[in-house]
Amino acid sequence: MSVEGNVGRGNVGRAEHVRKAYDELTDALLGEVEESEEHVQKNVVEFLKYFKKAWTGYTYRRREKEPRYAIDIWNVYDAIVKNEPRTNNQSEIWHGQLKEAVRINHSPFYVIAKELQKQHANNNVLRNQFITDVVFKKKKVQADKDERISNVVRTFNIETVLGFLRHVSIAATAE
Known part of the structure; x- marks a missing residue:
C-alpha cells in the first residue's frame, strides 16, 4: 500500500x-x-x-x-471516534528516550546496538500488554483534552464545518 x-x-x-x-x-x-x-x-x-x-x-x-x-x-476523525491516539507522540517519546540513553553524538555502533536491544525488549513488553488489553492511564490534562475533542466530534455535522473547526480549536487549546 x-x-x-x-x-x-x-x-x-x-x-x-x-x-x-x-x-x-x-x-x-x-x-x-x-x-x-x-x-x-x-x-x-x-x-x-x-x-x-x-x-x-x-x-x-x-x-x-x-x-x-x-x-x-x-484525518484523525476515525481515531477520535475509536478512542485511538491522535498523534505520533509515542514515536517522538521513543526517539527522545533513545537519544537521551545514547547521549553521545556520533556514538559507536555497539553503543547504539546495545540500546536498541534494550528498546526492543521494552517494546516486547509493551506489545504483550497491548495484546492482553492492559489499559494505559493517560495524564489528567490529556484525558480531559481528549474528552473535550471527543464531545465535539460526536456532534459533528458536515453542514457546520466552520463551527466544528472553531469548537475543535477551543477544545484542543483549553487547559
Missing part, C-alpha cells in the same frame, strides 16, 4: 466529505480575504491550491487526482 495518494475504494464517501468541507472553508476564507489587499488574496489562493493538491485531492481535466498525502493518514 502506497503512502502517497491512496484514498482507497472504501473511503470514497469520506474523501467526498473532506473535499466538501475543504470547499466550504476555501469559500469562507476567500470571502474574508476579498476585503483585504490583492497580494494577500493571491498568496491565499496559492496556499489553497497547494493544500488541495497535497491534502484533499482535486479534479484535473474531469479526472479525480489523488492527494499527495492520503486522507487516511492525516
